[in-house]
Amino acid sequence: MKRIAALWCVVLPFAAGLVAAGEPARYALRYDAATRTMHASLCLDRAATLQRFSGDASAPGHVEDLARSSGAPLQQGGDGWSARDWRAGECLRWRADLGRIADANARSSALRAAETITDPGGWLLWAANVAAADARVDLPAGIALSTPWTPEPSAGTTRRYHIERTPPDWLARIAIGRMSETTIQRPGGRLHVAIGGPPDPAQRRRLLAWLGRVSDAATTAYGHLPLADVQVLVIPVGAQRDAVVFGQSTRGEGNGLTLFVDPSRDAHAFERDWIAVHELSHLFHPHLGARGAWLAEGLATYLQNVLRARAGLLTPAQAWAELADGFARGRAATPRGDATPLEQASLDMERAHGYTRVYWSGTAYWLAVDLELRRASGGRIGVDEALRRFDACCLAPTRSWTPQAFVERLDALAGTDVFARRWREYRTLTRFPATPALDTVDAAARAGIMGAGGGDEAEGEGRDWNTKGTKERPIERKSLKHGAPEGRGFR
Template sequence: MLARVRSAALGIVLVLASCGASAPPSPPAPLPARTVRYTFALEPDLEHMHTTVCFEDGVPDALAAIHEEGRARVETAEVLRADGPHALPIDGEISLRGVAPGECVRYRVDLAPGRRATPGAPGSYRVGDDLVAPTSLWLRAPSPRDASTAMLARFVLPDGVRASTVWPDADEEGWMRIDERAFRYIAYVAFGELEVERVPVPGGCIDAVVLDGALQIDAEQRRAWLGTAGRAVSRVLGRFPAERAGVIVVPTPFADTPVLFGIVGRGALPTIALLVGENARPDALVPDWTAVHEFTHLASPFVERDEAWITEGLATYYQQVLRAREGMLTPEQAWNEMLHGFARGRSEGTGRTLREESRDMLRTYAFGRVYWSGAALALMADVAYRRSSDGQGSLDDAMVRASDRRDETLRADELVRAMDGGDGGPFAQVIAPWIDRDEFPDVDETLAWLGVRRGVAGVELLDAPGAAIRDAIMNPGAPLASNPDGCR
């Protein structure tokens, strides 16, 4: 999550912080014995949704909110029977006691903006005539449930209204298969008169929609921006971290800053919301760091927010490195931005340890201290990996080692262990002296060894013992995955 927010976008940021052209349909694999089907019907005013859930076999005990905010949004719930609907009790959860296999339940959700029951919770937001409503508001999870149950979903939308990409493509009957990730993580979804702009990236595809509002950049320029950021991030794993991702571009009035804010939602498919200044120039948008930062999050497992220093640190480090690798910045510019960031990190915070600052970041707003401390540790770890392997290993390789756990939720030490390939590896050794100290990590010794120094006119890259590693960090690296079929 990023904190470069101007007043014109503050309302959207507070809410978020918390299909157009599609591929040809393909039939789903045979369904398991138990199947649950969701039908999400949006009312024409885009302020209420009726969800019908049908249980073809066993019935769970309840339908539970996937986020605390969703508990306050359900207005009514009923089981549908031949003699008419029968009300179901709602006490946070929707009780399904008395519902029989083969019956359907319907609940009505209030999607009106401005109703957040929990401070900082993700809520809905109107952008002109369009609506952003995260799954946390309207998706309810069967409780209990097991992996053998097939979960299928479809939207029934008013004429002219489409939903942004949030789940895999529908079959010929309109059903989309969703999995446990849809209930574990929040995804961001837009509804409105949307057109999907499909952007091929190495090994994957981005489905982008632009919400109601004016932008200086046209569709071709938006594809160039997102495609360039997608290629840059592909230089970590050799391919884009997801085969498919949805991007919601939110025009932000009275702003010329390229991207004011970004946030990632994870689910059956990742979703990313990016607030773009309506007056942003194309030449400023393409080299901007925000999309690169947010896409980088998809390359690592999710870590709980109280330990955000590691995932935000990795994304903050890579937002410089990857732009240099892709030619969006020169190496000198990338190192210069990194040095500026380290200076910011030293000057911010509440004087507590990195572990404590990270835990309380959303309350203290010590974003600079947390993000840039994590970035300093990422740089030190990258150098440690390269030095310990005579230049044959890197932080990229560590990210690849952890990439098969991208759909999991880990603690920081679990992610470090996955990246190191065991206990006590280079990353763990770098972190240990700093995580429980109140000083900013001492990255100066590493920078001096690399030959990176701030001069009067900007950064200076000097002859130094680590100059070859310094240059290799910004090198494009291995070839990227091909995407011969583009966005099918």
């Protein structure tokens, strides 16, 4: 029993202290488009001797005119507020200048948007010990809202949502403006797409067709999307060299994906994109923290190639070549001699700009695990099947896992020791991992990884994964949060 309790604490360090019983808290939000201001109230059914409220560390600088509906006083301290003798049914009211918040964030980014984009952690206050809330949002006519919250049945300009609380340092993104909205339904879930601008009809059709193919690619992992509701925010940023210039996955208060695009590019340019599949691939693993960045980014980088090959967006030969080129870049980016262990490089990744080594070392881990699983099981189990089993039992959007707990659970689900054994090996590596030559990989394993026909096409390519790659584009950096509006936290 002690071992189970300890694991529970490792897996659920945040949610364990929250109260989910009874009616959730209730938000009423009203947006004023003329002033770009959100008027908010939070009502609680339970009385409390002392009730505390907080957002993230920036909230005290963004929340204005905070008051209790009873007229009783509030005390501010640190990054929050407290209220004594809170009454059942009482409400907290405030306003936040979202325009000022969004403009301040935009000044620190090279990517600008016409929409008002903020992290709700900076202005949406939560009551202590509350795990979930329902929200009603009143919007002006013609104004759309993109959030990671779970949509509930709504009517007219009033939107209703359910919000699951997450740690305050998990990034979320909310956009308000004149956007085009669509829901893409796929087995297992829905992508709630909001396109800024909005684009002209031809651009909108092209973007939606591309996102449809991206979502189809995600379902090739194990037949369905891993999460029921995912926010997809598409922000036009004008003429660019690439169709998609930046992507970011977020987990705060739900799962989201933001893509900065040049909507004027043709369909072929979007077909060549890998960023959207990379970011969508982060849905297949839980939040792993900075220490697990090499696992998280490695999995997304591995799947961005595998899933595109399965969906026909790449040939299997092209996918193997992309992996070969990435491994060559990762090897070249790993310091020779006195390099830090991979886990420490993950912790230092943003400060030291060590993205290439971290991403591609992690990719090498997932490939090695996939090959060993398929070899040991006669092709019955691979990384995709292990992730499917994890999805079925354990993939909750609000739950954070330590890297060790994650790989040990994958081993338990797959009946193996390969995930944890390889994890212990790779996390301490001070060199780039060894990667096999392609012609030494079993054809059945190649076919199982890339899908039908993958073995034959890959074998015909004849690439050696230890040869120097020919592409120099820093693909792993384009999808990072580094330099993005409000970027903070890890997936």
